[in-house]
Amino acid sequence: MWRRVASLSSLISSKRSSTLNQAAYSFKFFESFTTETPTQGKDGRFFKGKTPFITFVLGGPGSGKGTQCEKIVENFGFTHLSAGDLLRREIISNTEYGAKILDTIKEGKIVPSEVTVKLIRKEMESSDNYKFLIDGFPRSEENRIAFERITEADPDIVLFFDCPEEEMVKRVLNRNQGRVDDNIDTIRKRLKIFESLNLPVVNYYSKRGKLYTINAVGTADEIFEQVRPVFAAHEEFST
Numbered sequence: 001m002w003r004r005v006a007s008l009s010s011l012i013s014s015k016r017s018s019t020l021n022q023a024a025y026s027f028k029f030f031e032s033f034t035t036e037t038p039t040q041g042k043d044g045r046f047f048k049g050k051t052p053f054i055t056f057v058l059g060g061p062g063s064g065k066g067t068q069c070e071k072i073v074e075n076f077g078f079t080h081l082s083a084g085d086l087l088r089r090e091i092i093s094n095t096e097y098g099a100k101i102l103d104t105i106k107e108g109k110i111v112p113s114e115v116t117v118k119l120i121r122k123e124m125e126s127s128d129n130y131k132f133l134i135d136g137f138p139r140s141e142e143n144r145i146a147f148e149r150i151t152e153a154d155p156d157i158v159l160f161f162d163c164p165e166e167e168m169v170k171r172v173l174n175r176n177q178g179r180v181d182d183n184i185d186t187i188r189k190r191l192k193i194f195e196s197l198n199l200p201v202v203n204y205y206s207k208r209g210k211l212y213t214i215n216a217v218g219t220a221d222e223i224f225e226q227v228r229p230v231f232a233a234h235e236e237f238s239t
């Protein structure tokens, strides 16, 4: 597994232009977005006196993040925050940034971090829970750094669903939920962005000893049996 991540991440330099394009794109689109100052201290004062327990859930498009998050919620009482779902909700609600978010998602690109972090933080602050699964985030080093800066929080656990590309493509094309990005052209773009921007984040947390790599091939139940021990090790999460 480690060899696979290393070899995929070696692709990153050859994908440098895609990274630079994404950065320029983000800057142009959301130039006017105001910078947030940190409001949530490490003492977790927005979480009814409890320090938040944060799990980032990473993996390529269709690797099964959402499916496994549902099982973690049922078994361990977490609150599931899918960055993609929060962004799609902005599109449906036709908010200030809805149209730009829609264009970005159609293109398989990443929405500027300030927007996504603000949505995640709002959900965390209004929740009664202190255990969060943040699914599909951080998608890039820029996402990660913005989250640290704006929330002053760090993940306790990072799950990475490792899935072969052909399996991810098959699953996404069979998903049938009417998502604008579930078509072969956008999937190809999302896979490129995943390799160039998301794998560096995976490597970052691996080096810090926070990464749990899950083999995402098999039935959803089989995969969950790899996930379960990660949370079962924390007695307080038994519901």
Ligand SMILES: Nc1ncnc2c1ncn2[C@@H]1O[C@H](COP(=O)(O)OP(=O)(O)OP(=O)(O)O)[C@@H](O)[C@H]1O
Pocket (backbone or CB within 6 Å): 059, 060, 061, 062, 063, 064, 065, 066, 067, 068, 084, 136, 171, 172, 174, 175, 176, 216, 217, 218, 219, 220, 221, 223
């Ligand atoms: N282990 C599995 N085997 C076969 N199909 C699966 C498995 N896990 C999930 N699926 C199906 O694959 C599709 C994608 O799964 P899911 O939505 O959980 O992926 P995701 O990682 O959240 O994708 P995205 O990043 O695009 O949101 C869904 O239709 C889901 O029902």
Ligand SMILES: Nc1ccn([C@H]2C[C@H](O)[C@@H](COP(=O)(O)O)O2)c(=O)n1
Pocket (backbone or CB within 6 Å): 061, 082, 083, 084, 085, 087, 104, 105, 108, 109, 110, 111, 112, 116, 135, 136, 137, 138, 139, 143, 181, 190
């Ligand atoms: N951190 C994120 C998460 C998601 N997006 C956008 C771009 C993705 O292709 C799309 C769908 O996300 P998913 O439901 O597949 O997790 O949402 C983003 O820009 N930044």
Ligand SMILES: [Mg+2]
Pocket (backbone or CB within 6 Å): 065, 066, 082, 084, 136
């Ligand atoms: Mg999902």
